[in-house]
Structure formats: C-alpha cells, structure tokens
Amino acid sequence: MLESRPVAQPSPKPRTLRARKFDAVPLLDLQRQYRQIRDEVLAAIERVCSSQQFILGAEVEALEREIAAFTGTTEAIACASGSDALWLALSAAGVHAGDAVLTTAFSFVASASAIVRTGARPVLVDVDPRTLNLDPTQAAVRLREGGSYKVQALLPVHLYGQCADMDGLQRLAEEFHIPLIEDAAQAIGAAWRKRPAGSLGLTAAFSFYPTKNLSAYGDAGLVTTSNAEFAERMRSLRNHGSLRRYYHEEIGANSRMDALQAAILRVKLPHVEKWNQQRREHADHYNRLLAEAGLLSRQGAAPVRLLETSSHARHVFHQYVIRAERRDELRKFLTGRKIGTEIYYPLPLHLQPCFAYLGHREGDLPESERAAREVIALPMFPELTRDEQQWVVESIAEFYS
Numbered sequence: 001m002l003e004s005r006p007v008a009q010p011s012p013k014p015r016t017l018r019a020r021k022f023d024a025v026p027l028l029d030l031q032r033q034y035r036q037i038r039d040e041v042l043a044a045i046e047r048v049c050s051s052q053q054f055i056l057g058a059e060v061e062a063l064e065r066e067i068a069a070f071t072g073t074t075e076a077i078a079c080a081s082g083s084d085a086l087w088l089a090l091s092a093a094g095v096h097a098g099d100a101v102l103t104t105a106f107s108f109v110a111s112a113s114a115i116v117r118t119g120a121r122p123v124l125v126d127v128d129p130r131t132l133n134l135d136p137t138q139a140a141v142r143l144r145e146g147g148s149y150k151v152q153a154l155l156p157v158h159l160y161g162q163c164a165d166m167d168g169l170q171r172l173a174e175e176f177h178i179p180l181i182e183d184a185a186q187a188i189g190a191a192w193r194k195r196p197a198g199s200l201g202l203t204a205a206f207s208f209y210p211t212k213n214l215s216a217y218g219d220a221g222l223v224t225t226s227n228a229e230f231a232e233r234m235r236s237l238r239n240h241g242s243l244r245r246y247y248h249e250e251i252g253a254n255s256r257m258d259a260l261q262a263a264i265l266r267v268k269l270p271h272v273e274k275w276n277q278q279r280r281e282h283a284d285h286y287n288r289l290l291a292e293a294g295l296l297s298r299q300g301a302a303p304v305r306l307l308e309t310s311s312h313a314r315h316v317f318h319q320y321v322i323r324a325e326r327r328d329e330l331r332k333f334l335t336g337r338k339i340g341t342e343i344y345y346p347l348p349l350h351l352q353p354c355f356a357y358l359g360h361r362e363g364d365l366p367e368s369e370r371a372a373r374e375v376i377a378l379p380m381f382p383e384l385t386r387d388e389q390q391w392v393v394e395s396i397a398e399f400y401s
C-alpha cells in the first residue's frame with residue numbers, strides 16, 4: 001500500500017518564503033559528520049595501528065557481529081565493496097554461467113554488472129513509477145513469460161533507501177522457488193513491515209562507499225544472511241576460495257575488508273539510527289516546504305512531483321529525490337547558486353552501452369526511461385539545516401516563477 005508522505009495542504013496562494021541566502025549548499029557534507037566523531041575515529045585508527053593487524057582480524061569480526069545484530073541476521077561477511085558483496089551473495093546463492101537473474105532497470109550499474117560477473121544474464125524489469133523500485137507486477141509478467149533464459153534469482157534494489165515492495169517480491173520468490181537477494185547498498189537501517197533490510201531474503205549486500213548512510217573512509221561492503229552454510233561459502237569466496245591458509249576449494253577473489261575500515265564503521269554504526277531519523281525529518285520538511293511554495297499543485301501540471309513512501313517501508317533517505325519539469329535547466333540554475341544536486345540515474349541500465357547485448361531498445365521500459373529524464377536529488381545529509389533546506393526550495397520556486 002502506498003501513500004504520499006504527509007505534506008501540508010497547499011495554500012491557495014503560494015507562501016512567499018524568506019530564506020537566508022547561502023553561498024553554497026552541498027549535496028553531501030561529510031566534514032560536518034567528521035567534526036562530531038573526530039576523536040572517536042582517531043582513537044579507532046590508533047587502536048588498529050597499535051595492533052598492526054590490517055586485514056580481517058578482530059576489528060572486522062566485531063563489525064560483522066555488530067552488523068548482524070543490527071540487521072536481525074545471524075551472519076555478516078565483510079568484504080571490499082558493495083559490488084563485491086553482490087557478487088558474493090549471487091555466487092553463494094548458486095547463480096552461475098547460463099543462469100538469469102531478474103533485477104530493476106533503474107539502479108546503479110553494479111546491481112546488474114554483479115550478475116554478469118557470475119556468468120549469468122541480467123533480466124531487466126521496469127519500476128513502479130510511485131517509488132521507482134522494481135515493480136512486482138512487471139516482474140511477475142516476465143517470470144510467467146519464461147523465455148530462453150530461466151530466472152534463478154530475484155535481485156531487488158532498495159532504491160534511495162526505501163525497501164522495494166517485498167510483499168509482492170517474496171510471493172514471487174515462493175511461487176517460482178527462487179531465492180531473493182537484496183541489493184541493500186543504499187538502505188542500511190531501512191525496514192519493511194518492521195523487518196530490517198538485510199534480513200528480507202536469502203542474503204543481502206550492503207555498500208559502505210563514503211557517500212552511504214553508514215560509510216567507510218574508502219571502499220568497503222558486507223553481506224548478511226541467516227544461513228550458516230552460505231555464510232561459510234562467502235567467507236571462503238572473499239578470500240581466494242580458501243578457509244584454511246594456502247588450501248583452496250574453489251576460485252574466489254581478494255575481497256577482504258581491512259581493519260581500518262571496520263574500526264571506522266564501528267565508530268559510526270551506533271549513530272546510524274539517529275542519522276537516519278534526521279534524514280527522515282529533513283525529507284518531511286522538504287515535502288512541506290515544496291507544498292507551501294506551491295510547487296506541487298499548480299494549475300495544469302505541477303512542476304515538481306514527490307516520490308511516494310509505502311506505509312510498510314521505513315525509509316532511510318539515502319537520497320531525497322524529486323521529479324522535476326525541465327529537470328536539466330533546473331539543475332543548471334541550482335548549480336549556478338552552488339546548490340549541489342545529482343541525477344541518480346541519467347540512463348537506465350537497459351540502455352547502457354555495456355548492456356547493448358541484451359537487445360533492448362528505447363521505449364522498452366518506459367517508467368525507468370521517464371524517471372531518468374525527471375529525477376533530481378537535492379542536498380541530503382543528517383547535519384543539513386532548516387535554513388539551507390529553505391534556501392534550496394526557495395531557489396527551486398524562483399526557477400519556476
């Protein structure tokens with residue numbers, strides 16, 4: 001069930017906002033976070049340097065235990081990136097050459113390229129225009145069609161920090177007897193019907209890339225599962241297919257997390273709930289400001305449209321994304337005021353040159369294509385201020401005035 005986020009009723013006459021002017025509002029400002037946690041981070045780095053243990057080891061194991069607890073799972077396997085986490089999850093789920101895996105056409109490239117790394121073929125499916133997450137109805141159509149490639153797993157992405165419609169997708173996974181693997185790269189702390197992202201399928205992949213809600217000081221990733229056998233396989237695969245030094249059961253990769261990243265992530269993890277709550281409050285505030293500025297309700301087409309949040313979803317607003325008329329011109333205008341924006345994503349996966357071999361054409365997945373033309377992410381990070389938000393919205397209102 002979907003509902004719009006609660007927004008103030010638009011007033012008949014748009015209220016004139018009186019924002020304080022800012023020289024710049026960044027899309028993300030990590031320095032503000034660093035100022036809060038600097039002492040803790042430096043102490044954690046010192047702890048690792050004193051131990052001189054840099055790869056896997058006690059810090060990484062502690063992080064794995066803490067994230068397993070945080071995501072309501074029994075196992076966590078830390079690795080080198082979110083992209084590797086997806087590859088580990090798919091490999092452990094038994095996906096291999098000749099298989100097909102169904103995923104969304106509207107995501108970061110890694111969601112689909114991880115499938116290709118296993119030798120399988122991505123089956124790209126359109127999104128629900130309300131949330132821009134994988135549409136279970138379209139997925140069902142594709143699964144029932146059959147075709148020459150048998151789908152062996154479902155890989156939904158929790159885009160922008162909101163879980164995909166897990167009711168619909170879990171039903172499909174059961175009906176077709178295939179595993180569900182979450183791409184939770186953008187969704188640490190999110191939940192569906194109060195169950196944490198990371199615990200909603202067989203396995204889940206997280207990214208701790210520096211821009212993520214829980215972020216490392218470099219590349220890092222992690223897989224969660226409550227299946228001990230899969231966990232063991234992933235531990236082996238991340239370390240050259242080996243659980244015993246210099247004995248190799250299969251070909252794996254070097255995808256170990258380093259202890260410095262683990263120690264830094266351990267400093268940040270206890271803050272994530274609070275930071276995610278601040279992001280939700282900022283999203284509500286943007287919704288209110290956009291409504292009050294009359295941008296959501298004009299005669300004819302409104303220049304701005306909000307995405308929707310499912311009543312079952314606990315959104316963590318990794319990104320705050322709107323759909324905007326004349327999006328590229330708006331972006332240029334905001335850039336002129338040094339207001340940071342980004343387009344996630346300007347070209348859907350089925351039209352990317354690297355996936356040309358899948359044989360898609362423009363028009364095949366219209367909702368993903370429309371989203372790519374309309375979406376724009378606005379500044380979003382826990383330390384963003386109300387004044388900055390007001391300046392961003394006033395600037396948008398000025399563009400459309």
Ligand SMILES: Cc1ncc(COP(=O)(O)O)c(C=O)c1O
Pocket residue numbers: 081082083084107108110111157183185186206207208209219220221
């Ligand atoms: C949806 C999604 N999947 C996968 C990844 C890959 O993560 P990483 O950059 O850590 O490899 C990302 C990261 O940007 C992502 O946003």
